[in-house]
């Protein structure tokens with residue numbers, strides 16, 4: 001059995017824990033590796049490695065750190081096929097989607113290649129007589145990232161790409177369900193020229209996470225995962241004096257106005273609801289058609305498209321989506337489908353009980369479609385995170401706008417329409433952090449920033465782009481006086497610029 005260990009100070013290390021987790025191939029349901037769970041001692045070793053590496057790395061000029069990022073990007077691109085295969089057979093997403101996972105992470109690395117520009121400070125010449133004021137952004141020290149199973153490449157790169165380019169060192173605690181690709185990325189960053197200790201990976205569960213949250217030398221914690229854990233990370237990290245950003249779960253709505261291009265909407269919806277088996281925080285699991293005619297038309301067009309979906313092993317190039325991450329997660333999705341039925345929603349298509357011939361033990365589940373889902377239903381209120389699309393009918397634009405605005409989650413939302421004024425009004429007023437206009441999955445490009453509202457994010461700085469740079473640096477402002485001649489007594493009153 002393959003053993004997956006930590007990566008600390010540039011070396012693979014088995015760790016001293018006797019606890020470990022099972023890593024599956026979701027296509028076959030068979031265990032393919034064993035991952036060692038870190039103790040507080042392992043975490044301390046990783047943080048210490050980061051501390052040792054920090055002074056030299058932080059004082060390297062930003063252009064030289066950027067060169068490491070350029071080299072890292074080239075190495076990841078060289079190994080893209082191998083990494084995508086590893087990711088697909090550990091996570092279950094199809095190969096093209098696995099490549100997309102890595103590619104979207106690389107786009108953040110491309111942004112990090114321009115870090116000298118992003119780190120430039122501000123300067124005011126002549127703020128007073130002989131006085132100049134300038135500000136600079138400096139790295140924090142050792143930063144930590146705790147990531148979910150569903151984007152094993154992209155989300156770690158969101159975090160360490162920016163943090164390390166800014167001059168920090170990093171300890172990554174990836175999901176114990178898909179731990180292999182993050183280790184490969186750390187090995188490649190070392191090969192790209194990052195000194196040992198700049199990027200360390202510790203595996204594990206709550207024990208490792210709690211050790212990071214409690215460690216006095218961890219300056220900042222970036223988290224992405226489910227909302228209850230995000231809130232716990234935010235409050236515990238903040239109580240321990242750390243800077244924290246913690247992204248949580250989602251329930252994204254797609255609003256369909258009567259004038260939308262229905263053919264396009266159906267194609268977009270099917271991809272956004274069922275792609276990656278619905279295991280995306282920017283998936284569109286809720287569709288809100290406005291008016292009963294729009295709803296009936298949409299439903300009629302959706303059913304045959306859903307029936308045509310090809311579910312297959314993640315290694316099947318024809319498959320549109322693969323298995324979910326674990327048997328336990330599949331059970332959770334099936335439980336939500338039962339809840340939806342019990343609550344009185346109409347189950348138009350039932351994906352439960354699906355088996356893929358030749359992969360009977362794999363963690364597959366067919367696509368499900370619900371109609372007449374209502375506010376107040378548990379299956380609507382909570383995140384299912386599976387291939388389940390729910391139709392919530394609205395009578396008016398105002399009612400449709402209120403649904404995502406009043407939902408507990410506020411990650412992403414999309415509106416489909418040809419009416420620019422309605423789209424503009426929607427984008428301006430909806431109480432959600434990321435909005436798509438005729439774009440089903442509005443994940444911002446790397447040089448903008450990613451983050452939801454309400455229970456989808458705790459903390460006030462988003463991921464990557466300039467928000468990421470601000471999160472992983474702190475501002476220092478210098479007021480310097482080089483007067484000509486004697487400036488006299490400064491006195492005891494607060495200095496002002498008169």
Ligand code: NAD
Pocket residue numbers: 146147148149150151173174175176204205206209210224225226227229230247248249250280281383385411452456
């Ligand atoms: P999760 O919350 O179970 O796990 C995330 C991380 O937290 C993992 O590294 C895990 O080991 C750790 N963890 C789990 N339980 C913990 C505990 N009790 N104490 C401390 N740490 C703990 O999430 P997941 O199932 O891996 O990922 C799916 C979730 O992530 C979904 O809710 C999805 O919406 C969300 N997600 C959000 C975003 C976003 O940017 N908003 C992006 C991707 C995924």
